Amino acid sequence: MAIPVSDFCFGITCKVEQPMGLDGVIYKSSNECISSNLNIGPEEYIKAEECNYDNTMDDSLIDNKLGILRDNHSLYSEDSFKHKYNSNDGHIVSAYNRHNGSTTFKRRQISSVQDSEEGVKPSCAFCNKTFSTRAGRDRHIKSIHKRIKYPCIQCDRKFTTKFHLIEHKKVIHQGINLSCDKCDRNFTTKSQLNRHIKSAHEGIKYPCNQCNKKLSTKYDLYVHKKVIHEGIKHPCNQCDRKFGTKSKLNDHIKVAHEGVTFPCDECGKIFSSNGALCRHLQSVHQGIKYPCNQCDRLYTSRFHLNEHLRANHEGVKFTCDLCNKEFAFKVGLDEHNKNIHKGIKYPCDQCSKKFSSKCMLNIHVKAIHKGIKYICKQCDRKFNCKSNLNGHMKSVHEGITFQCDECDQKFTAKCQLNRHIQSIHEGVRFTCEQCDKKFTKQSTxxxxxxxxxxxxxxxxxxxxxxxxxxxxxxxxxxxxxxxxxx
Incomplete structure (x- = not known):
């Protein structure tokens, strides 16, 4: 039984014309495409330019169409499928690949071979970006310029790729997760689970051969070398900012220059990247926490857990080269260098105030200009930032304090205890360069x-x-x- 051309092509309305040759079909277009042994009847033929194929059609519709045919028909040897690839008949090749289950004869390989033969890389007509394959270029145009999204039929969310839609359905609507046997953490993909097992339970790290830092994945090591040791940055062509990875640059462009944001459907909070939104969903709405295996503390992200381990259990400190001040976190050292030694400030665009960090600026805008406060549910006290509320909850209502081993004095935060030990028991003093007056705290x-x-x-x-x-x-x-x- 022959496959009708209109079914194979599924171009919505493929027009069948007069009969042609014994072995296949000839597409009467500016670029001839000859396909033999396709199990298509000799009485059928089509003009490609009259095919109303829509290249924005969801792949699931195409796969569904092919699924009906797959039981009764088969396409023959891929070696016999000779094709001069062009924009008019590309969907035929795509259909062939999906229907035949080919692993080697891929559309991407076809376009790649032809592009290399021509010596010209496919480029985007909208932004001139070049790609190694036409398939890559087409995906770029669909997601970036045509804004083609894959909608979830169970909620209002839309995704730029079919893969992300599938992952969303698995986790949110089907509750499918891959669990770690050792700590019961859940993951959406097998690769995420494997990375977690290697870094968290098998202790596999990837050391940098230029410094003593160890990274949990090969990709993290690659990015570390590029950014830290080779100084490679990805600059934004619309402002002066630079980023360590291309993905962070893309996130910046979407949020800062294109106004693209990722809102949480549960609480309405807005995020600058899909990754940040996923981490928020896991930690806040799904209750996923990262426990420290050396104390009872829990963290909402792997990053914050690693920072805690490095600062409290490994004794690693980040020291300023100019004044020898030590910091538990690298971000603290970076902020210190920018604010103290480089004099960089972050001005508020709604008033004349300037701040020493972007974090402090955001807290100011939320508290003063937007009126956002964090209220304690047990005593109604209000705080400008969530960290202050958390510290208040721990010290006042949960009785969690940090006690000095030397004098038994108690503090509500670990950083306060560290400052106390430095100034009182270690005799560390901070000297004013203008009048030689000494102080026990840097803030003072x-x-x-x-x-x-x-x-x-x-x-x-x-x-x-x-x-x-x-x-x-x-x-x-x-x-x-x-x-x-x-």
């Missing part, structure tokens, strides 16, 4: 320089009264303007 020295040598005061937005430190200002607002603040 910072306030001293701002107030005494730069004349900075912190003014209350409610009554105009000024203070020498932010601490005194916050205390004043809490005691006198708490109702006005809410």
């Amino acid at each position: 020295l910072h306030d001293h320089v701002k107030v005494v040598h730069e004349g900075l005061r912190y003014s209350c937005q409610f009554c105009g009264k000024s203070f020498s430190t932010k601490k005194y200002l916050r205390k004043h607002v809490r005691n006198n303007h708490e109702r006005e603040e809410s």
Whole structure:
């Protein structure tokens, strides 16, 4: 039984014309495509330019169409399928590959061979980006320029690739997860599970041969070498920012310049990348936590767990080359260098205030200009940032404190205990370069320089009264303007 050309081509309305040769069909188009031994009847033939094939058709529709034919028909040897690939008849090859289950005769290989023979890489007509295959270029145009999405029929979410749609269905709607036998953590793909087992349970690390750092995956090692040791960055052509990986650059362009965001369907929170959204869903809505195997602390991400392990259980510190100050996290050292030694500030675009870090700027915008507060459910106290609320909950309502082994003094945060040990028991002092005055805390020295040598005061937005430190200002607002603040 022959496969009708219209079924094989599924171009919605393929027009069947007069009979042609014994062994196949001839497509009357500017580029001739000869296909033999396709089990297509000798009485059928088609004009490719009259085929209304829609190349944006969802692959699932095509696969469904082929599934009907697969039981009764077979396509013959791929060696006999000779094809001059062009944009008019490419969907025929795609259909052949899917129907025949070919592993070697792939559309990507065909386009790759032809492109290499021509010596010209396919390029995007919209942005001039070049690709190694036409299939790659077509996927790029669909997802980036045509904004073709794969919608989930069970919810309103849309995805740029079929793979991400399938993963979404597995995890969200079917509840399918791959569990780790050793710690009960769940993963959406086998590759994620394997990486987790290697790094977390088998202790497999990939050491950098240029420094002492060890990475959990080969890809992380590759990125580390490119960014840290080779200084390779991916610059944004629309602003001055540079990124360590192409994926981070793409995320930046989508969010900063194209306005693309990834909202959480559960709580409405907006994220700059699909990865950040997935991590949020896992940690907040699915309750997935990363436990420390040396203490009882839990973390919402593998990154924060690793930082905790490095700072508290491995004794690794990041030291400033200019002033020898030590930091538990590299991000703290980076912020220190930018703020203290390079003088980089982050200005608020809604008022004249400047901040030492982007994190502090975001906290300011949320608290002051958007009025977002984090409220303690047990005592109704309000906090500008979630970390302050968490610290309050632990110390006040859960009784979690950090005790000094030398003098039994207790602190609400580990960083406070470390500062106490440095200044009181180790005698570490921070000296003002302008007047030689010594201080027990870096923050106190910072306030001293701002107030005494730069004349900075912190003014209350409610009554105009000024203070020498932010601490005194916050205390004043809490005691006198708490109702006005809410």
